[in-house]
Amino acid sequence: MEALPIGANPWIWDSPVTDDTLARTVPRLGQWGFDAVELPLEQPGDWSPASVAKLLTACRLRPAAVIAAMSPGRDLVATSPGTVRATQEYLLSCVDAAHQVGAPVVAGPIYATVGRTWRISEQERASVYAELREGLAPVVEHARAAGVRIAVEPLNRYETSVLNTVGQTLQALDGLPAETVGVALDTYHQNIEERGLDIAAHQAAGRIAHVQVCANDRGTPGRDSLDWWGFLRELLAGGYDGPLCIESFTAHNESIAVAASVWRPLADSQDAIAVDGLAFLRKAFSRL
Numbered sequence: 518m519e520a521l522p523i524g525a526n527p528w529i530w531d532s533p534v535t536d537d538t539l540a541r542t543v544p545r546l547g548q549w550g551f552d553a554v555e556l557p558l559e560q561p562g563d564w565s566p567a568s569v570a571k572l573l574t575a576c577r578l579r580p581a582a583v584i585a586a587m588s589p590g591r592d593l594v595a596t597s598p599g600t601v602r603a604t605q606e607y608l609l610s611c612v613d614a615a616h617q618v619g620a621p622v623v624a625g626p627i628y629a630t631v632g633r634t635w636r637i638s639e640q641e642r643a644s645v646y647a648e649l650r651e652g653l654a655p656v657v658e659h660a661r662a663a664g665v666r667i668a669v670e671p672l673n674r675y676e677t678s679v680l681n682t683v684g685q686t687l688q689a690l691d692g693l694p695a696e697t698v699g700v701a702l703d704t705y706h707q708n709i710e711e712r713g714l715d716i717a718a719h720q721a722a723g724r725i726a727h728v729q730v731c732a733n734d735r736g737t738p739g740r741d742s743l744d745w746w747g748f749l750r751e752l753l754a755g756g757y758d759g760p761l762c763i764e765s766f767t768a769h770n771e772s773i774a775v776a777a778s779v780w781r782p783l784a785d786s787q788d789a790i791a792v793d794g795l796a797f798l799r800k801a802f803s804r805l
Contacts, residue, residue, distance in 0.1 A: 520802035521752070524553030524581040524762035525791045526729070532766075532773035533559045536568055543569075547576030549792055553760040555729075556620060557584040561610040566617035573618075581760045582668065582727050583615040585625035588776075592629045593652030594645045594679060601652050608656045616663040622759075623660065624668035624701040624727040626677060627653070628689075631776060634678040645679060646689040653693065661697045668701035668726035673709040675778075681710045683721045690724075699726030703764065708733050708743060715747035722755025729764040730798070736783035737790045738763060739797030749805060763794045 525546055531538040534557045546554055554573065556564070573580055591604045611623045628649050637645060653667070660667050669690060671680040680686045686700050700721045704714060711717040718725070732741035739745070766777040767787055774780070784790045 519753075520799065521749075521758065522552035522579070522581075522760040523795055523798050524555055524579075524760040525551055525795075526555040526557065526584065526762055526764040528557055528584075528767070528773060529763070529765045529790055530767055530787050532557075533563050536564045539564055539569060539572060543572050543576050543578060546791070547578050549795060551578060551791075551795060553579045553581035553762065555581050555584050555762045555764065556614075556618065557586055558611050558614055559586040559588065561607065561614070566614050570618050579760075580615075580618050580620035581762050582622035582624045583611050583618070583620050585611050585623060585627050587626050587629065587631050589630050592633065594628055594648045595635075605652065605656055609659050612656065612660045612663055612665050612667075615665045620665070622666050622668050622727045624670060624729075626670045626672050626680070627656075627667070628669065629677055629679050631672065631676050634675070637678055649679075649689050650693055653698065657693055657698050661694070666696075666726045667698040669698065670701035670703055670727075670729075671706060671710070672703075673706045676706075681706075683707070683711065683717045687721070687724065695724055699724045701725075701727040701729065703729040703731075704738075704743060704748065705729075705731050705733070705735050705764075713747065714744055715751045718748055718751035718755060718757075722751070722757075725752070725755065725757045725759075727759060728752065728757065728761050730761050731763060731765050731790075731794075732783075734783060735765050735777070735779065737765075737797070738794040739801070740784070740793070745801050746805065749801060753805070761798060763791055763798075765790045
């Protein structure tokens, strides 16, 4: 089977991700043999799409996705109209950045602040999902016009109570155009919430818009107990042909360490997460 492109997220080393941090990181990713780079956009203007596009071209890397950061105050559900409008404006800016840099996808948990949880009854859940579809509608339309796809990421139960599983995500997106809005899979979250990574990939087949990978502890892919071969086979069988992007975080940045609950180093070095993860994934595809 043909291997998928492999990318990395600069959050492995830095937060926020800026023109300066990308100028340090992107050339190394190219030298290591990566195919693609995720581009987190914590605040509009953190990096210049024109400058980043030139940098990626020079390093022979493609922009895998713009990653939305749902920091406190960014919510589309169970919140005030003003917060919804502000969140929509932020997501529209992510779409614009993706279009300008040439990224095909905007991905992330684009429904609620990461870490915001509350008990949701079945009746309220239906209402929350209706709110989500309504709040996403103008973003999805803007993305359609820009040729960008939205990838909605379910998170584990400790980081959200809105969307934890692929099944819930498909239910919440029902009625929105599949060609413009799909599911973002992340092995860290699916390992916690699904009965198997292969089951999650099979259920999402045909609507997978982006994939992020890491170990079960958010460290190096392959240094774990995950069923990588079952997961990769289901991705390929379901027709996914986008990149697998290694996403992890540094414990040395206070804001991102707290947001991602990274209280200790997850590998011998941050570089090892990327380099060893890339080698493992290349080897995994060769064994399929």
